[in-house]
Amino acid sequence: MNAVKRIYQRDRHIFRLIVMIVAWMIFMAITRFDKFYTVVNFQTMAGQFPEFGLMSLGAMLCMITGGIDLSSVGIANVTSILLALFMNAQAAKSESGDISVAMIALVFVMAVCIGLVCGSINGLLISKVKIPPILATLGINQLLTGVCMVVTGGNAVSGLPAAYSASINNKILKVVPGKRGTMQGLIPVQLLFFVVAALLVWFLLMRTSYGKKLYMMGTSENVARFSGVKVDRMLIKTYALSGMLAAMGGMIMLANYNSARSDYGNVYTLQCILIVVLGGVDPKGGRGKISGVLLAIVLLRLLETGINRFPQISSYYITLIWGAVLLLVMVLNYFEDHPIVKRK
Amino acid sequence: MSDYLLKAVDINKSFAGVKALQGVSLEIKPGEIHCLAGENGCGKSTLIKVISGVYQPDSGYIEFDGKRYSQITPLGAIAMGIQVIYQDFSIFPNLTVMENLAFNTELAAGHKLVNRKRMRKIAEEALSKINFDMELDRLVGSLTVAEKQMVAICRALMFNAKLIIMDEPTTALTKKEVSALFEIILKLKAQGIAILFVSHKLNEVFEISERFTIFRSGKLIVTGDTRELDDKKFSFYMTGREFENEKFKPSFESQGNVLEVKNLSLTGAFEDISFGLRRGEILGITGLLDSGRTELALALFGIRQATGGQILKDGSAVTIKSPRDAIACGIGFVPEDRLSEGLFLPRSIGDNIIISEIDRLTKGPSVLDRKACQAEIDKWVRELAIATPDPNNASSTLSGGNQQRIVLAKWLACKPDILILNGPTVGVDIGSKHDIHKILQRLADQGMAVIIISDDLPEVLENCSDLIVMKGGRIVATLDPGETDENTVLSHMM
Numbered sequence: 087m088n089a090v091k092r093i094y095q096r097d098r099h100i101f102r103l104i105v106m107i108v109a110w111m112i113f114m115a116i117t118r119f120d121k122f123y124t125v126v127n128f129q130t131m132a133g134q135f136p137e138f139g140l141m142s143l144g145a146m147l148c149m150i151t152g153g154i155d156l157s158s159v160g161i162a163n164v165t166s167i168l169l170a171l172f173m174n175a176q177a178a179k180s181e182s183g184d185i186s187v188a189m190i191a192l193v194f195v196m197a198v199c200i201g202l203v204c205g206s207i208n209g210l211l212i213s214k215v216k217i218p219p220i221l222a223t224l225g226i227n228q229l230l231t232g233v234c235m236v237v238t239g240g241n242a243v244s245g246l247p248a249a250y251s252a253s254i255n256n257k258i259l260k261v262v263p264g265k266r267g268t269m270q271g272l273i274p275v276q277l278l279f280f281v282v283a284a285l286l287v288w289f290l291l292m293r294t295s296y297g298k299k300l301y302m303m304g305t306s307e308n309v310a311r312f313s314g315v316k317v318d319r320m321l322i323k324t325y326a327l328s329g330m331l332a333a334m335g336g337m338i339m340l341a342n343y344n345s346a347r348s349d350y351g352n353v354y355t356l357q358c359i360l361i362v363v364l365g366g367v368d369p370k371g372g373r374g375k376i377s378g379v380l381l382a383i384v385l386l387r388l389l390e391t392g393i394n395r396f397p398q399i400s401s402y403y404i405t406l407i408w409g410a411v412l413l414l415v416m417v418l419n420y421f422e423d424h425p426i427v428k429r430k
Numbered sequence: 431m432s433d434y435l436l437k438a439v440d441i442n443k444s445f446a447g448v449k450a451l452q453g454v455s456l457e458i459k460p461g462e463i464h465c466l467a468g469e470n471g472c473g474k475s476t477l478i479k480v481i482s483g484v485y486q487p488d489s490g491y492i493e494f495d496g497k498r499y500s501q502i503t504p505l506g507a508i509a510m511g512i513q514v515i516y517q518d519f520s521i522f523p524n525l526t527v528m529e530n531l532a533f534n535t536e537l538a539a540g541h542k543l544v545n546r547k548r549m550r551k552i553a554e555e556a557l558s559k560i561n562f563d564m565e566l567d568r569l570v571g572s573l574t575v576a577e578k579q580m581v582a583i584c585r586a587l588m589f590n591a592k593l594i595i596m597d598e599p600t601t602a603l604t605k606k607e608v609s610a611l612f613e614i615i616l617k618l619k620a621q622g623i624a625i626l627f628v629s630h631k632l633n634e635v636f637e638i639s640e641r642f643t644i645f646r647s648g649k650l651i652v653t654g655d656t657r658e659l660d661d662k663k664f665s666f667y668m669t670g671r672e673f674e675n676e677k678f679k680p681s682f683e684s685q686g687n688v689l690e691v692k693n694l695s696l697t698g699a700f701e702d703i704s705f706g707l708r709r710g711e712i713l714g715i716t717g718l719l720d721s722g723r724t725e726l727a728l729a730l731f732g733i734r735q736a737t738g739g740q741i742l743k744d745g746s747a748v749t750i751k752s753p754r755d756a757i758a759c760g761i762g763f764v765p766e767d768r769l770s771e772g773l774f775l776p777r778s779i780g781d782n783i784i785i786s787e788i789d790r791l792t793k794g795p796s797v798l799d800r801k802a803c804q805a806e807i808d809k810w811v812r813e814l815a816i817a818t819p820d821p822n823n824a825s826s827t828l829s830g831g832n833q834q835r836i837v838l839a840k841w842l843a844c845k846p847d848i849l850i851l852n853g854p855t856v857g858v859d860i861g862s863k864h865d866i867h868k869i870l871q872r873l874a875d876q877g878m879a880v881i882i883i884s885d886d887l888p889e890v891l892e893n894c895s896d897l898i899v900m901k902g903g904r905i906v907a908t909l910d911p912g913e914t915d916e917n918t919v920l921s922h923m924m
């Protein structure tokens with residue numbers, strides 16, 4: 087009980103997110119225990135959320151600077167489409183009609199590079215040309231989506247080499263008993279990508295001078311400039327990082343859908359912003375923890391999957407519930423910052 | 431009828447167990463200019479809020495115009511004739527002068543439709559009360575601080591004020607504007623209006639007030655005639671400490687200029703500025719607000735780029751295009767506005783101290799060395815005697831003087847050769863001001879070159895070894911602070 091109290095006192099926001107997750111888990115346990123609490127269900131969730139989870143991490147970094155990144159989905163799609171075409175071309179050239187593991191590794195390096203370039207353009211527009219982040223990233227998003235449409239003619243790129251999806255959309259640690267005595271993997275590969283990225287972002291924020299400067303700059307760009315922080319370079323770095331994370335998200339999408347199209351993941355643009363705000367990052371910048379964002383990602387995934395277990399509830403309600411949860415958290419935050427003083 | 435317009439008697443007020451006011455009393459005669467002085471946090475503002483009805487006292491009572499009140503509401507205070515002009519003036523920057531002046535009257539009269547003719551008439555009447563001339567259609571946002579203050583005063587006068595309380599009205603004003611304000615105050619006095627003038631500036635207290643009251647830590651220390659007050663007593667009452675004002679004499683021996691500025695110009699701000707600075711010297715630069723002194727500082731620190739001329743560090747020419755370049759040249763800069771340039775207010779004291787040298791406190795590529803960070807923070811908190819129980823607290827929890835020490839610590843941590851301070855003691859209490867001066871003198875004696883940019887003349891005269899006076903972007907005089915006085919400097923400034 088004391089531990090609970092400590093968490094509450096240290097960070098009420100995170101405490102509330104935990105309470106909501108626990109409450110929802112209990113609710114699901116009472117109503118749909120056998121359909122919700124299965125290994126497969128949790129594996130499915132863990133395979134899905136890294137798509138937008140990776141983008142949310144990038145969005146969080148940008149929001150800590152006091153900016154916003156609306157180009158994640160555009161970057162993700164341009165990455166997945168270009169690399170899907172590349173892999174198809176490579177597979178066509180090879181004799182086996184498939185690609186090697188080394189080729190998959192190369193593809194990921196290329197993905198990171200594409201994300202780096204796109205994100206850096208965002209950063210340059212924001213820091214050097216002084217375009218407000220919301221407009222710069224929205225513009226880049228439109229531009230990249232346009233590139234995707236022109237390249238694909240609006241069609242999906244499919245028929246990917248089997249090796250790609252087989253290695254990314256897969257599970258490792260074969261301990262779960264499957265059919266006919268075989269063993270199946272426990273942990274989805276997509277989750278590994280996400281965990282590595284999350285650890286990296288945590289390390290950057292909490293343990294490096296970059297992280298410290300990022301929070302300071304988000305608090306006041308002007309003071310940071312007067313303190314000798316290279317504000318322009320910090321902004322370019324941050325948006326580049328966000329671009330790289332978005333590109334990784336695109337690669338996960340490519341594996342999950344086994345195809346790429348210019349309008350995949352459109353809802354993620356706003357969903358990422360919702361997650362970041364829900365996770366307690368201050369839209370004005372300077373404040374926010376990765377733990378909050380992680381909890382928000384998990385909460386949203388649990389909510390959506392949980393609701394899907396009730397066939398009588400239309401999936402249209404999911405949007406409604408997300409909106410309600412977001413508003414509830416914001417209202418609670420408001421009252422935390424402005425406590426109601428009881429008059430005598 | 432008593433002799434006093436206002437009597438606040440034995441007022442007590444606590445906030446969450448902290449005693450902000452402990453049995454304080456204040457008496458103001460009709461038509462007198464009374465000065466309420468005290469350092470930050472001494473309870474001045476709390477008492478004003480009690481008088482104007484914003485706070486209710488825990489005990490004690492207020493007598494106004496012979497009537498005794500145990501509680502006052504904000505509306506009640508206005509009806510009685512008490513008006514407060516706060517530091518931020520509470521005026522609408524996006525409305526015109528006329529609209530601002532007429533707003534309250536229009537609201538009070540319950541007019542739902544806008545009648546520009548009627549509003550103009552109200553506004554003109556308000557301005558005529560202090561013979562003040564101003565275009566009524568200008569946006570208040572475009573006015574200077576002094577003009578805004580006049581608008582606030584005019585508005586206060588519209589409610590048949592008997593007592594006007596001004597909360598630190600001179601903070602953002604230039605010398606000229608302060609004189610103009612004092613003239614207005616004297617006019618108001620002539621009309622029989624009492625003024626409660628809140629300030630912690632000694633010279634203002636002497637210049638304007640007839641009687642004074644000084645608070646310290648929520649207690650009344652002394653009240654009496656200003657004629658019986660002098661510098662030493664004033665500082666003592668304010669702080670409870672005795673200060674000996676030592677004039678700075680450079681003791682550090684050095685040859686050659688560490689910094690030399692040759693014909694430096696920035697179009698539209700300053701022109702043809704040349705001076706040299708040796709280690710161990712404190713150079714004062716003074717001038718009016720529009721003299722280009724701030725722009726010169728910004729150009730030396732790389733926030734703005736000079737358009738002509740040369741900066742030499744240790745004899746060799748350097749280009750300073752950004753604050754990073756300046757830091758690399760060994761220049762530190764304490765900016766003018768602590769709140770928007772100097773300090774990350776919501777962030778911890780520790781973070782604020784190490785931000786400028788953070789790239790050095792790492793092991794490997796940019797991984798923070800947390801032990802080194804903590805050691806550095808502890809060192810500077812101790813060295814500059816920053817009064818905090820925990821350096822992890824937000825900087826906003828500290829007083830102005832302690833906040834300024836954080837900014838100072840940030841730059842000293844970078845071990846600069848040259849430290850430029852723009853208004854080093856603005857908004858800082860007397861005790862801290864004295865301490866900061868001592869620190870600067872000590873730094874110079876240890877071999878640092880210091881530039882103090884300030885329009886606080888006693889400050890530059892006392893602490894500097896050389897004094898440059900700027901006017902209209904040019905150097906108009908170079909003086910020896912030991913052989914000049916305030917009036918001479920003023921005559922060059924104006």
